[in-house]
Amino acid sequence: MNFEAFDGSYVSKLRAGDASTEQHFVGYFTELITLKLRSRLRAPEVIEDLKQETFSRAFALIRSEGGVRNPERLGPLVNSICNNVLMEQYRASGRVEALDETVAEHIVETRPDALNIAISHDTGNVVRQVLSKLKRRDRDILQAVFLEERDKDRVCREMGVDREYLRVLLHRAKGAFRELYSRRVGEKH
Amino acid sequence: MNHQDALQEMAVERYLLGELGGEALDRFEEHLFDCPLCVTDLRMGTTFINAARNELRTAAVAAPVKESPFGWISGLLRPSFLAPALAACLVVMGVESFILVPGMRREVVQMETPSVLNNLVLANAGARGDSVAEIVAPQHGAFLLSVDIPGRSGFSGYLLSLYSPLGAVVWQTKILPQQASDTVVIHVPTDITKEGLNTLLVQGLLSVQGGKLEDLARYKFQLNVSK
Numbered sequence: 574m575n576f577e578a579f580d581g582s583y584v585s586k587l588r589a590g591d592a593s594t595e596q597h598f599v600g601y602f603t604e605l606i607t608l609k610l611r612s613r614l615r616a617p618e619v620i621e622d623l624k625q626e627t628f629s630r631a632f633a634l635i636r637s638e639g640g641v642r643n644p645e646r647l648g649p650l651v652n653s654i655c656n657n658v659l660m661e662q663y664r665a666s667g668r669v670e671a672l673d674e675t676v677a678e679h680i681v682e683t684r685p686d687a688l689n690i691a692i693s694h695d696t697g698n699v700v701r702q703v704l705s706k707l708k709r710r711d712r713d714i715l716q717a718v719f720l721e722e723r724d725k726d727r728v729c730r731e732m733g734v735d736r737e738y739l740r741v742l743l744h745r746a747k748g749a750f751r752e753l754y755s756r757r758v759g760e761k762h
Numbered sequence: 763m764n765h766q767d768a769l770q771e772m773a774v775e776r777y778l779l780g781e782l783g784g785e786a787l788d789r790f791e792e793h794l795f796d797c798p799l800c801v802t803d804l805r806m807g808t809t810f811i812n813a814a815r816n817e818l819r820t821a822a823v824a825a826p827v828k829e830s831p832f833g834w835i836s837g838l839l840r841p842s843f844l845a846p847a848l849a850a851c852l853v854v855m856g857v858e859s860f861i862l863v864p865g866m867r868r869e870v871v872q873m874e875t876p877s878v879l880n881n882l883v884l885a886n887a888g889a890r891g892d893s894v895a896e897i898v899a900p901q902h903g904a905f906l907l908s909v910d911i912p913g914r915s916g917f918s919g920y921l922l923s924l925y926s927p928l929g930a931v932v933w934q935t936k937i938l939p940q941q942a943s944d945t946v947v948i949h950v951p952t953d954i955t956k957e958g959l960n961t962l963l964v965q966g967l968l969s970v971q972g973g974k975l976e977d978l979a980r981y982k983f984q985l986n987v988s989k
Binding site: 652725740741747 | 801
């Protein structure tokens with residue numbers, strides 16, 4: 574499906590139950606909702622429940638008469654629904670406010686799940702290339718942060734860098750990965 | 763926040779690194795759900811991180827490359843190798859005499875001297891994966907792990923395995939059922955593993971089925987090394 578932005582036509586197809594549009598909608602927002610929930614909650618079963626609830630309410634609203642007044646703002650609407658689901662979860666569990674930054678550190682899931690289990694052969698090759706071009710220290714930093722999950726401030730101190738360096742390292746590595754990956758996908762097509 | 767703000771603030775990187783919280787997190791997510799460009803960037807980021815984690819894990823346990831059995835001899839006899847090698851020998855002798863041996867003597871003294879070690883009780887902490895216990899241990903020192911072996915019959919013994927944050931087995935031991943009837947206390951030298959998320963796996967040795975193992979408990983704990 575060629576997707577550029579949410580619009581009236583997209584929402585109409587969702588309301589009509591068009592399968593490929595529904596598939597795109599779920600595919601597009603699953604990762605966003607999961608990352609959002611993972612930044613605030615720990616238990617995987619609760620995250621899964623709230624994700625399902627968010628989609629359930631989103632579809633109910635989309636299919637209701639006049640439910641989506643502004644199709645171009647479908648994304649913020651889904652975000653808002655997810656926020657409401659989260660607030661209800663906090664109230665139900667007796668928590669007044671969202672967890673602090675220490676939970677946000679676990680946005681990228683370490684346990685295998687549907688989002689990360691299917692690392693294709695091509696992706697692996699591209700990442701290998703990106704990592705091989707990094708300085709040893711930069712590879713060690715990525716390993717310490719993402720594989721060993723060590724405290725980031727401590728890693729930065731030990732490696733003699735600051736958090737800004739870590740951000741820039743991730744930015745450059747991601748950019749190199751994106752460029753090589755796009756080239757690889759372009760060659761295949 | 764608009765897309766330019768997100769780029770300038772490196773918001774996607776901050777999000778992936780878990781550096782956003784409170785209002786900043788809400789503000790970015792409000793923008794993210796409305797910005798296909800940031801969504802694509804974020805997807806690239808999560809894909810890269812997950813694939814890099816796989817790759818780094820594989821590289822950490824990869825076997826060393828095998829070399830030809832005799833080719834190294836001629837390499838050793840070259841002057842370009844011999845001269846620095848001799849200089850290195852002198853340095854090693856100096857290090858041994860002035861640093862290592864006195865250090866080893868200190869370690870012997872430490873081992874023979876009673877000392878208080880930090881103890882982490884792994885009875886239930888981390889067993890369900892909902893919380894991770896933490897322990898601080900001195901570099902080149904040791905710490906204690908106290909673990910209760912789940913009481914079930916039918917095992918000829920138990921296998922305890924300690925996994926480092928890289929997933930490598932750094933220590934393993936078998937214990938008898940009699941030893942497992944009470945809390946098992948393990949003295950762990952800090953240097954055998956690494957700082958980070960370690961795992962102690964407890965497996966039962968199945969006596970009837972000829973040595974097969976059954977996972978009984980998996981205790982995760984965060985090791986922080988103090989220098």
